[in-house]
Amino acid sequence: VVKRPLPSKRLRRIVRHLSRICATPSRASARSYTSRQRNREKNMSSNLKNEKAAAEAKDIEVNVDAVGVENPLSTGKFVDRAFQLNYWDPEDNIFYAKEGEAIANRNLICSIPNLFLGFAIWLMWSATVVVIQEAYDASKAACVAAGDTAVDCPTYHFSGWIKPGDNYKAILYTIPAIAGLAGGVMRCVNTFMIPISGGRVTVVCTTVALLIPCIWAAAILKSKDASFTQLVICAALTGVGGGAFSSSMNNISLFFPKRKQGLALGLNAGFGNLGVPMSQLLIGPICGYAAFGGSAAGADTWGGNAGAFYTVLCAIAICMAACGMSNMPATTHELVSVANCVFKWLWLHAIGMLATGVATGVLIATSVSVTSAFDAPSDSIGRVIMLVIVAVIVVHALIWYCVPPQVKTKVVDQSVIFSNKHNYVMTYLYIMTFGSFIGFSGAFPKLLKDLFGYLPDGTVNPDAPNVLYYAWIGPAVGSLIRPVGGYMSDKFGGALVTQVHTVIQTFASVACGILCWQARERLNDGKENLDLFPPFVFMFVVLFYCTGVGNGSTFRMIAIIFEKHEAAGVLGWSSAIASFGAYIIPALFGVAIKQKSPQTVMYFMAAYYFSCIGMNHWYYLRKGCEKPC
Numbered sequence: 001v002v003k004r005p006l007p008s009k010r011l012r013r014i015v016r017h018l019s020r021i022c023a024t025p026s027r028a029s030a031r032s033y034t035s036r037q038r039n040r041e042k043n044m045s046s047n048l049k050n051e052k053a054a055a056e057a058k059d060i061e062v063n064v065d066a067v068g069v070e071n072p073l074s075t076g077k078f079v080d081r082a083f084q085l086n087y088w089d090p091e092d093n094i095f096y097a098k099e100g101e102a103i104a105n106r107n108l109i110c111s112i113p114n115l116f117l118g119f120a121i122w123l124m125w126s127a128t129v130v131v132i133q134e135a136y137d138a139s140k141a142a143c144v145a146a147g148d149t150a151v152d153c154p155t156y157h158f159s160g161w162i163k164p165g166d167n168y169k170a171i172l173y174t175i176p177a178i179a180g181l182a183g184g185v186m187r188c189v190n191t192f193m194i195p196i197s198g199g200r201v202t203v204v205c206t207t208v209a210l211l212i213p214c215i216w217a218a219a220i221l222k223s224k225d226a227s228f229t230q231l232v233i234c235a236a237l238t239g240v241g242g243g244a245f246s247s248s249m250n251n252i253s254l255f256f257p258k259r260k261q262g263l264a265l266g267l268n269a270g271f272g273n274l275g276v277p278m279s280q281l282l283i284g285p286i287c288g289y290a291a292f293g294g295s296a297a298g299a300d301t302w303g304g305n306a307g308a309f310y311t312v313l314c315a316i317a318i319c320m321a322a323c324g325m326s327n328m329p330a331t332t333h334e335l336v337s338v339a340n341c342v343f344k345w346l347w348l349h350a351i352g353m354l355a356t357g358v359a360t361g362v363l364i365a366t367s368v369s370v371t372s373a374f375d376a377p378s379d380s381i382g383r384v385i386m387l388v389i390v391a392v393i394v395v396h397a398l399i400w401y402c403v404p405p406q407v408k409t410k411v412v413d414q415s416v417i418f419s420n421k422h423n424y425v426m427t428y429l430y431i432m433t434f435g436s437f438i439g440f441s442g443a444f445p446k447l448l449k450d451l452f453g454y455l456p457d458g459t460v461n462p463d464a465p466n467v468l469y470y471a472w473i474g475p476a477v478g479s480l481i482r483p484v485g486g487y488m489s490d491k492f493g494g495a496l497v498t499q500v501h502t503v504i505q506t507f508a509s510v511a512c513g514i515l516c517w518q519a520r521e522r523l524n525d526g527k528e529n530l531d532l533f534p535p536f537v538f539m540f541v542v543l544f545y546c547t548g549v550g551n552g553s554t555f556r557m558i559a560i561i562f563e564k565h566e567a568a569g570v571l572g573w574s575s576a577i578a579s580f581g582a583y584i585i586p587a588l589f590g591v592a593i594k595q596k597s598p599q600t601v602m603y604f605m606a607a608y609y610f611s612c613i614g615m616n617h618w619y620y621l622r623k624g625c626e627k628p629c
Contacts, residue, residue: 074326075099077106084198084327084335090257103326104255107199108264110324112271113317114207115248118241120275121210121310122183123475123582125176125235126442127283127468128306130449132156132221133172135301137460139224152225155301161228161367169450173590176442178363179235180582181387182356183242183438185395187576189352190246192399192407193345198327199251201341206244207318209349211311213237218292218307226303229364236360242438242579243352245272246572254328266483273479276441277472282309284468334406344404351402355395359387380591387587388580414569422561422627425619426554427574432502432612433550435581436543436605437478443586444540445471450593451519452533456526465533474541478548485552494557495620495629498550502616505546506609511539513602520596557620560629 069075073082080103090096090104135155143153151159162171193202213234220226220234249265256264283306292308327335335341366374366383374383399411417423448467455461488497515536522529555571562570585601592598620629 069099070095071099071103074103077102079323080106080200080326082326083338084333085329088254088329088332090255096257104264106324107255107326108252108268110320111203111248111252111268113313114203114321115244115268115272116275116278117207117210117310117313117317118244118248118275119272120241120279121214121238121314122179122241123176123276123438123441124238124279124283124306124310125179126276126445126586127280127471128217128221128287128303129172129175130445130468131284131287131301131303131306133169133446133449134460135303136168138300141460155224156221156226156303157224158226158228167594169446170590170594173443173446173586173593174363174367175231175235176446177583177586177590178232178360179238180242180438180442180584180586181359181363181391181580182236182239183582184239184388184576184579185355185359185391186239186243186352187246187579188243188392188395188399188573189348189355190243191250191572191576192403192410193247193348194250194254195333195410196335196348196404196406197341197345198333198335199254200321200325200327201338201345202247202251203244203321203325204318205342205345205349206240206247207314207321209240210238211314214307214311214314216307218304218311221303221307232360232364236356239356240349240352242582245269246575248272250572254332255326262486266486270479270482273482274476276438277474277476277479279306280441280445280468280472280475284466347404348407351398352395355391355398358394359391362390363387377591377595380594381588384584384587384591388584391580392577413565414572417562417566417569417573420562420566420570422619423566423570423573425615426558426561426570427577429498429550429557429612429616430554430574431578431581432505432609433498433547433554433578434575435578436505436585437475437547437551437581438579439581439583439585440540440543440547441475441478442582443589444474446586447589447598448533448537451516451536451598452530454523455528456523461528461530463530465530470537473537474544477541478544478551481545481548482551485549486556487552488549489553489556493629494553494560495616497553498557499613499616499621501546501549501553502609502613505543505550506606506613508539508543508546509602509606509609512536512543513599513606515539516599516602520598557629561620561627 070087071082071085074080074085085103087095088100090100092100096104136157138155140154143149151157158168158171162168190202190206197205216237217231217234220230248268252264252268253261286309287302287305288300290302291305292302327333327341364370374380399407403411445467448471453461453464453467485497485501515532519529519532519536522532558570558574559567585605588601588604589598592601617625619626
């Protein structure tokens with residue numbers, strides 16, 4: 001055996017170096033190769049995506065008629081004959097083109113009138129109290145002219161509730177206020193109804209529940225001696241219409257693919273909110289003649305016509321929902337039967353009604369007809385805040401301890417939002433937008449009447465405009481501009497849009513306060529104030545415009561700030577709390593009118609809006625903020 005000498009270490013290093021040079025390209029050439037490879041892969045990926053999209057479009061176009069119908073009993077133009085859908089996946093393009101889109105559109109068409117009536121009946125008291133007050137003023141003047149000074153002579157005297165010397169104008173704010181309080185409570189409950197009762201049963205039962213206060217109010221207001229206590233209870237029962245928003249939006253979102261949810265939810269919410277201005281526009285004329293027969297309650301007023309009118313519309317909407325709406329399949333919602341769905345709806349509805357009943361009972365127990373403990377302005381304001389706190393605590397306690405097991409799981413899952421401080425910040429901001437919109441909607445018609453409907457001596461001004469011909473404009477603008485707020489937020493950012501319009505809203509509130517003060521001062525000086533009516537209405541329309549845009553922009557902010565599993569819970573909770581604005585603002589105006597200083601409410605709201613400017617800037621707009629959006 002011949003032993004060959006091993007190569008030296010230096011020689012071995014040279015060989016390894018030459019091997020690497022031959023086998024590996026230079027760094028520059030490697031980068032060039034990598035870049036070329038990436039571009040090639042990118043082009044191939046793009047081509048594959050285009051080919052796949054074209055193939056999917058071709059499949060939808062060519063094969064859609066060959067695909068079997070998944071829901072044969074639910075594809076009718078007007079009627080769904082199935083208890084539940086068999087299959088539902090709106091992101092499945094072939095299925096959605098074949099039958100899903102028609103089913104979704106039919107449900108949207110049936111949902112809108114029901115939500116529209118929910119808002120209309122919830123806020124009908126904003127116009128009804130104006131009709132009541134006008135009937136009282138006219139009949140009281142007739143009684144005085146006839147020499148009859150008895151407290152029960154005028155129409156709608158409410159002598160069992162209102163004592164001699166009480167401010168009739170101020171106490172009437174109680175009716176729309178209690179409706180607003182009930183609406184906030186019911187919105188907390190309605191958030192959980194769709195999964196256990198189904199969309200069809202929930203919408204039908206909600207509108208059926210609205211029939212009760214409508215029929216009752218129609219019966220009560222036929223008499224000049226109508227009971228104020230019964231009217232307060234009727235107003236509380238209409239709160240189910242305010243709560244319908246949560247369940248309706250939850251239901252409709254399930255029917256549409258993500259690319260179409262924005263439009264569908266915008267149509268549902270936008271047309272639903274239009275129920276508010278419709279009530280304010282139509283109730284005055286409807287109550288001015290015998291539209292449903294019978295005799296006038298007094299002073300050519302048929303006060304019960306509003307309830308009768310909505311009873312007819314509710315009957316039509318119930319038929320539409322019962323025939324045309326659908327329940328999600330068993331894979332989405334585990335529903336047993338129609339009877340079981342109705343039972344669970346009644347279960348949750350009873351929780352909301354119990355909480356509303358507690359709040360209404362506290363309201364009646366602390367009213368001027370029972371006690372004088374809250375006569376002072378500070379005590380009256382404390383009573384307003386106390387009622388909201390009582391309602392919120394009671395309804396949340398009942399939801400936590402008394403809901404069905406299916407709902408309890410969801411409640412526990414959603415409770416995670418209460419450990420996130422941005423939940424409270426966004427709720428604070430959403431009260432500024434939706435809370436202001438719904439609160440001013442409830443108070444604006446009567447505020448116009450109180451400020452501009454009387455002469456300096458307190459008698460009715462015969463030259464005063466019919467306030468119901470103008471009060472609807474602001475809520476209409478706020479409802480219609482809401483989608484624009486969402487569009488502006490997509491383009492410029494939700495925080496910036498919110499900030500700009502909150503600044504405008506603050507100045508508009510101050511301007512409305514100054515005009516309120518001037519209107520009252522002129523009456524105190526023995527002068528008329530009708531020349532202030534146009535600028536006052538204009539500034540309030542600006543205020544409604546800002547709240548409408550803010551509704552859209554804050555919704556967009558929530559979707560960006562929170563994770564998907566948290567956003568739904570935050571939207572539900574913040575909108576429920578903001579709904580209490582429908583109680584707080586009319587109630588505060590009731591206190592202020594009694595003290596003859598309605599401008600105080602507007603200045604208070606301006607201060608609150610100013611705090612929202614700072615909060616929005618700090619958390620969402622400034623450079624280096626926590627959650628830019």
